[in-house]
Amino acid sequence: MARREYPLRLPCAHKGCKEQSNWVYPTRRDLMESFELKHYSNGRWRCIRHINPEQVLSLSNLVTRAEVVSEEKHGKLFFGSWGFVSGLGFKVFADDFPAGTKLIVRAEIVPLATPKDNSHD
Secondary structure, X not given: OOOOOEEEEEEOOOXXXXXXXXXXXXXXXXXXXXXXXXXXXXXXXXXXXXXXXXXXXXXXXXXXXXXXXXXXXXXXXXXXXXXXXXXXXXXXXXXXOOOOOEEEEEEEOOOOOOOOOOOOO
16 A cells, blocks of 8 residues: 655745645644645645746846855865755865865856747746
């Protein structure tokens, strides 16, 4: 017999947005004690389009850029909180470079000549 799961589905609080988050918990207790239920229920959850819209590439935002400088903490080097950073097309270990090294990540989208408008409000 399959074990019961306890799902939690929360819609984005932004008016008209159809995005939703989905979490599954193994027990009812886990669900009731979950961070998500305590902090995002009652219309408080927002999707990434509405939390950080400047980071979402769209027809009105074709380029985004992030920058972080490596620092020594506890005898090791970190880019922010990470000793290893990876993304589409790159991987970097902070320890491979001297302290103060700057990591710049840039993403750009190049739409077709006749783009389809998939932007969300």
